[in-house]
Amino acid sequence: MLLELSIKDFAIIEDVSISFDDGLSVLTGETGAGKSIIIDAIGLLIGGRGSVEFVRHGAKRAEIEGIFSLDRCEGVTNKLLELGVDPGEEDTLVLQRHITLQGKSVCRANGKLVTLAILREIGQSLVDIHGQHEHQHLMQTDKHLRLLDRFGGEKLLKAKQEYKDVYERFQKAKNQLKRLSENEQQTAQRLDLIQYQLQEIEQASLQLDEDDTLEKERAKLANSEKLYEQIQSSYNALYGDSKGLEWIFLALQNLEDVKHLDEGLTEIYNTLQNEYYMLEEATFSLREHLDTLEFDPERLHEIEGRLSEIHQLKRKYGSSVNEILEYASTIEEEVDTLEHRDHHIQKWQQEVQSASEDLYVEAQNVSKLRRQAAEKLQKAVQSELQALFMKDTVVEVHFQSLTPSDDDPYINGEKIHFNEDGFERVEFYVATNKGEPLKPLAKVASGGEISRLILAFKTVLSSFEGVTTLIFDEVDTGVSGRVSQAIAEKIQKMSADAQVLCITHLPQVAAMADTHLYISKQEEENRVVTNVRTLSVDEAVDELSRMISGVEITDLTKKHADELLQQANQIKQL
Template identity: 40%
Template sequence: MLLEMDVRDYALIEHISIEFGDGFNVLTGETGAGKSLVIDCLGLAVGGRASAESVRTGAESAVVEAVFDLSEMASMADVLCEQGIDPEPDGTLVVSREVWRQGRSRCRINGRIVTLTSLSAVGECLVDIYGQHEYQSLARPSRHLALLDSFGGAQLAEALAVYRTKYSVWRSARRELAELEATGRERARRADLLAFEASEIESAKLRPDEDALLSAERVVLANAERLLGGVSQAFELVYESSRPDSPSAYDVLADALAHLDAAARIDASLAPVRDSLASMCEQAGSLGRAMRSYRESIDFSPQRLAAVEERLAAIARLKRKYGDTLAEVIEHGRAAREALDLVIHADERLAELEQRVAEYAGDVAGAAGEISRLRSRIASRLEHDITCELAELSMPKAVFCIQIRKARGDGEQELVVDGQPCIAGPDGVDEVEFLFSANAGEEPRPLARIASGGEMSRVMLAIKSVLAQVDDMPTMVFDEVDQGIGGEASRAVAARLARVGRTRQVLAVTHLPQIAAAASRHFAVRKEERGGRTQAGIWRLDPDERVAEVGRMLGGDNPSALTLAHAREMLEKLAAGRI
């Protein structure tokens, strides 16, 4: 329940603070006094649209704060927790909205800054606001399905949850199937490309680091003559000289070792020196034999050089196309082969999907048919209840009908439900439209075509009165519910609002004295000038002020004594419960 609201610097409002009560609260005032501003402020506080133009001239920002009592709304604890808000122990909830002249806004719940999405999610569980926009939208069939479903209770909600799960699976499979069917030609082209790439890379029989090894071999082959000359000269100098007058290092060391060995047999102290020289001689021999082996291994084959260069060129071409390194080229070939396998198996997947889509369609059709049957039963009850409500709202001959038909597309048959081709959506296969006739003998027709403003107001009130029996919305707000009505109809509307106010909080803006007199708490909105500026103010009326206000609504700004007496009588009848 809405306990109080504080507003600063909003449009004509400099500052107001209002304490609401349970039951039926009413706001009255002259045309243009700012009654609807109060409703706008409440809408802003619970996540409605914000406009920088609503900031009062001369102020930097407008601030609206609303306090609610959640002590009898256990379900709100879960809603708050979903938004990361801890419920207050005393059951109060404070929501606020600040709008700056630059267009920015800030939302708070219990003092904590939250997103507008979070504020709206909480706000839509606290207040239902019905203004001119809602009355106009009631004529649109697009809203009728949701209104019907809101009367369906847990059974319909569970059936819809089951249906939506099946529908989601079916739609996902249909999308995948459509994509496969649409890309058949593209898959064929892709298969050709992948097959070529995989074959080109695999036929090359690449080995990791092969290019580095071949590059080194090419350097050797290209410089074979220089290598042979250099190694041969070193071999002669170290091991086997071809010139008798220039012995090799090995020959010199061997001759020196023979002399030193003879000396060591005479003086044993020369043995370490002889051993070192023997080691040097052995090393020279080993080096010589290694150089001889390398010299003999040098290949002068131009054919091998050409083969190496051809292989390196082929590797370079593959690297230009598929990767900077051989590892990347090899990986590209592996990936192409895997992708090709997937494309090849797409036809198998296509056949599998076609079968699954058909099976899922049967599941969805069955669930949709169950929902349609539930809606038909619910519609019968709702038609009866709303027609009874309209009779109590001074429309005894009114007839309210709910037309349910299967949705049809532009020749596209997605499902067959109960033998009828239809188009499925997330809410089923039904299209719902409310039909209305105000007078006996008239054929019920769509609301948009026949309902006057006064009739539309009462139809809206009848619908909300019936739906209020099945929802737990704590506060209902009606802005100009009295549009286009008067006389007996106004008394009937007043009585209905008062009855709704016995089970929940009702806040209404009205121009009619009959509705104002039916309220349990009465607020007046006035415009006045202060310091050359127009301001809107609001206050709760005491019993005498209330007589004067109802008298004004009955007879103008200067009501006669008779008018005031009539106003007092209306209020006394209310107090005695004889409306």
């Protein structure tokens, strides 16, 4: 849900902040006041295409910021986490979009810089904008199947997940078979290469962590003289006449003579005695360690050679000995597979066939549930269209099998192509008048028909689409009379399940508003400035009167406006 929108230096808007509430918010005002510009700004905020032309004359950049509530948007929250964006503790999301005069676009989500593609992915999961010439989900054929699946509910979604699990198995088998069935010459070349690599690694007789062990030993041997001198110096400082241990021993003797005279000295004496014995033991250990030190130039030379050999292998097969051994294990399996290629091809052919048969069963189940959902969807949409005075309109969900390719499996003697969604695609078709053929929804020409069709579909699908904010930009264009009232009621009905923002010139729609925003423009210092304010009930009556009659507001139009508001309130209480 969009909570607040801030627009600065965008087109004719200098600086506007708008707060939005639940339910239906209607934006009205004179033509050219900037209503559609506000919707354009929201479109940019959710990833729309930007242009330097949007930057207000005299400004350096246009700035748009929106605050969204993520309540009831678990899918969006999960998507934010996947994209590395912190959703915050208050379940709010701040989207920002800046467009400079140089054409540079800067996008942020909760303060984190994101790409335009990520902004679009996030934004269009929250907001769906529908205008007379800008159709999103419903006018995009590739979205129809996903919408139908959501409409089908949990049972269909569960069946689809079961299908996807088998599809992953099918794809793995198919990829393995494809790799093994490649050109024999390429396979032979690959086998020769990895056999040589495996032989080279095996001849080196590498041991786990060998490079780390040798590096440490080389460092010790290369610095053996320095080690000997420093250890010898430490030993001499502790052991011998007038050295560290002797002075500590003298201190112990002196304390031993007087500790019985002062109880406080006993604990000090005991501590010093313990430290003396520990130092004495460490001193003897230093002497023993000195005896083990030796400079062995031959061993150092041997280590240098071995490390050089390992370095050459690292350049080819991994950054460490352990990675090289892991790579050797991988290609060893591949060598076995390629040496017994025919056997493995037969094995994966059987697995592809077995997986495809299982997949076909799952796809049939998904298709069956889809067709059941399609029947319900058709009836629900047609019912909504009757209320919109399109009783003769026929709506159908068309199913079409995916086009098979050469490498697709045969099922019951017929090639079947599968993708991650099944073995079919769907598209919404309509016929708006008797005797007319069914046409794709995306190709319906009449503006008034499109408006009502979209409203009917969205009324049925709004709770399944996932977005929490629906925006209609003058979708009521081309309708009048009783159709206007029907459209107003449909838009109001949708606002029960999602936040709805609507630009309208119809008083019937405006009367249904839970929040009525009035957009106006005025001149300030020879510049046009757009203003937005929320209307009170009395102001809403005046605005409805203007929408009914035009410039002149009469007592009759006020009475009509008041009646519209009363009627709208009665409808909302039903």
